[in-house]
Amino acid sequence: MKSVFSSVSKVLSHIYLVDHLWLKVLEGRSMNEARQTSFPLQEKMEKLPIEEIEKEFHTLSARYISFFNSQEDMEKKFMLDNPYAGLRETSLSELVLHVVNHGTYHRGNISAMLHQLGDSSVMTDYVFYLYRENLLHRK
Numbered sequence: 001m002k003s004v005f006s007s008v009s010k011v012l013s014h015i016y017l018v019d020h021l022w023l024k025v026l027e028g029r030s031m032n033e034a035r036q037t038s039f040p041l042q043e044k045m046e047k048l049p050i051e052e053i054e055k056e057f058h059t060l061s062a063r064y065i066s067f068f069n070s071q072e073d074m075e076k077k078f079m080l081d082n083p084y085a086g087l088r089e090t091s092l093s094e095l096v097l098h099v100v101n102h103g104t105y106h107r108g109n110i111s112a113m114l115h116q117l118g119d120s121s122v123m124t125d126y127v128f129y130l131y132r133e134n135l136l137h138r139k
Contacts, residue, residue: 002116003109003112003113003116004109005109005113007113008110008113008114009045009046009053010046011106011109011110011113012045012053012110013041013042013045013046013053014042014106015102015103015106015107016041016045016053016056016057016060017038017039017041017042017045018038018099018102019060019064019099019102019103020034020037020038020041020060021034021035021037021038021039022034022095022098022099023060023063023064023067024037024038025080025095026067026092026095026096027067030081031080031081031082031083032081032083035083071092073092074091074092074093074096075091075092075093076091076092077089077090077091078090078091078092080095104124104126107124108124111124
């Protein structure tokens, strides 16, 4: 398959472990500690059937929601020591934007891979997420 990843499973695993890593950072862990707890999850995730991967994403989503509900100031600043880019002051909102953009980019990889396999894929535009209830009732 012509893609950055060799399989859809590998893309989903990558998205999951990066989302997991950034939640740990948002919760106050160092990036190195977050990497140590997140990277080992990749092999486990790659072996799961799609139904189990979906459950893992729902669980992680609930953890993100719980985190957001506990925050009073998403503009709160803190120092992030990124082993790839160095030390930088950032905010919770900047990291959330990164997580969202990262996932969007890789959902595009999945869509392209599905097209290569002859599937028409699904709409991944954010507006379709916003209108999902309306679209579901039209069917």
